């Protein structure tokens with residue numbers, strides 16, 4: 001493909017709750033845009049976007065997949081993201097680099113917990129969205145309820161561009177309110193032919209009323225449209241779209257379309273809306289990047305001739321080598337050119353560049369500002385790194401990485417497996433910043449930590465399939481946190497004898513508890529204020545950070561506390577860098593013990609959907625699990641129970657729910673916050689005193 005004009009590029013993602021239909025919509029997009037010649041179905045395990053064997057077997061998306069298609073004169077770089085909360089990092093990294101998104105909702109389930117989480121993630125990165133209310137063909141589809149929930153739960157202003165025609169099995173198409181047309185899709189050719197006709201008389205009033213609301217929304221962003229609306233003058237469709245585009249890009253309104261991806265209805269108008277309403281890279285504010293001095297900042301407009309600045313937002317292990325996905329914000333990256341990795345402080349080379357079409361690739365020679373491409377040849381790169389011109393060094397803000405809360409011990413099965421285990425785990429860690437590996441000091445076991453049971457199950461499955469490493473796994477365990485309950489000060493003096501000489505270091509520390517969710521705040525005054533060398537200050541800071549991550553009693557990381565370095569007293573001829581490092585680390589450990597260290601456990605937001613006749617049983621079991629029920633809603637024959645439950649009680653819940661509801665119940669769960677662990681657990685782990 002040639003270099004397209006920047007204003008015709010759309011970098012978009014598809015986000016939603018699990019199972020709302022992201023992959024089904026993406027497959028239609030590829031089919032209708034001519035990018036793929038077959039329509040893959042999730043239930044046949046034959047989609048282009050879900051190409052990993054685990055994805056095809058399980059019918060879920062695990063890894064975000066990038067692909068390209070053309071529509072309405074635009075080049076759409078499309079990223080399909082997973083809906084399951086265990087793979088939330090995939091959503092986070094995609095939203096970090098995308099210019100716009102399609103948010104999909106199920107017309108039956110409405111706004112689900114995970115829809116809320118991805119919506120908030122998109123809010124955080126200020127990603128403009130158009131919304132698609134899918135599954136209009138299913139029994140119980142209620143688009144009005146979904147629109148209401150969008151306003152109530154997401155605090156969003158949805159602006160329908162259409163009204164659906166027919167519902168459930170009779171859903172046939174939509175009325176396009178801007179063009180004033182009935183739009184249907186020819187079932188004979190898998191919906192490829194879009195048929196546009198005048199609005200039927202029996203729907204005319206409803207359509208005009210809805211159009212009026214649409215025009216009012218458009219008028220909020222264009223004074224000329226407002227004037228014409230007030231005067232009752234006709235407003236051309238392009239002017240309506242232009243005004244809606246302004247509101248959409250500002251994230252003030254969220255245009256909504258309706259359809260049934262599975263029944264091949266509604267996807268082409270969605271693509272039209274992507275092209276017309278979502279931003280090109282030129283429509284967004286320039287990114288800011290820091291200079292290496294950490295003080296001055298460069299503002300980088302999307303300019304192919306500007307200084308090169310790209311973010312590595314995804315690293316995939318590809319037959320032992322790294323395949324790195326890059327979003328180019330400024331400048332041009334050329335195959336074979338030397339790059340500077342400002343995050344790691346080293347030179348890199350992108351030997352070859354590719355445009356990705358799911359797992360197939362098209363080799364290209366260069367990629368310019370505004371583009372999303374993949375590179376092979378970068379060796380040191382990890383997710384979140386900045387790559388730039390060696391002569392113009394810049395660094396972009398990285399990614400917010402959520403803390404993993406579940407761990408699993410793995411034991412290699414044979415000698416061969418033992419040798420291959422750590423290198424394989426290292427490669428899996430390249431890909432996934434929410435997946436961690438460490439060795440348990442007491443048992444010598446390898447411990448994997450991740451976002452949930454499914455996440456770790458997929459990791460161990462991939463170990464076997466992709467790396468030929470077979471492991472036995474223990475039971476999943478909760479990753480707790482330690483924290484302190486009262487402020488404490490400590491003057492730590494560390495002394496040791498080295499070649500007959502006394503050496504050591506001293507620090508004065510102050511530890512104070514912080515509110516839940518605050519994390520660790522490390523306050524270290526500048527080196528000249530402390531009167532020590534800059535390297536010593538860094539040694540103190542890194543030793544404290546390391547001590548916090550190792551915890552002080554159970555090995556779980558410390559959190560929600562401030563560690564302030566009050567002084568680093570020096571003694572001539574005695575104090576060394578290693579000495580202050582040791583004093584700082586030990587000081588934190590002992591101070592935390594004096595600070596009434598206690599344990600926090602992760603609480604999860606749980607949402608269960610169960611048939612009403614089993615709801616009593618399900619509710620009782622949630623309460624037995626120390627669950628606090630926060631709400632119950634009834635929708636048709638199903639009840640939705642929302643509760644806050646400790647993660648420790650939830651392992652294996654899938655099997656339990658299936659048996660309690662004869663396979664008809666489903667649940668989703670995501671991390672809510674850490675909270676004080678209960679007394680019996682504290683006693684069991686030796687916190688009684």
Ligand SMILES: Nc1nc2c(ncn2[C@@H]2O[C@H](COP(=O)(O)OP(=O)(O)OP(=O)(O)O)[C@@H](O)[C@H]2O)c(=O)[nH]1
Pocket residue numbers: 016017018019020021022023024025042043059060061062081082083084134135136137138259260261262263
């Ligand atoms: N009836 C109906 N079913 C649909 C529709 N769209 C998708 N489905 C089905 O819903 C299920 C989930 O669809 P997916 O496309 O895998 O959903 P997803 O959002 O990609 O799911 P994850 O990737 O696992 O988050 C599949 O069985 C689809 O066939 C629709 O419009 N109507």
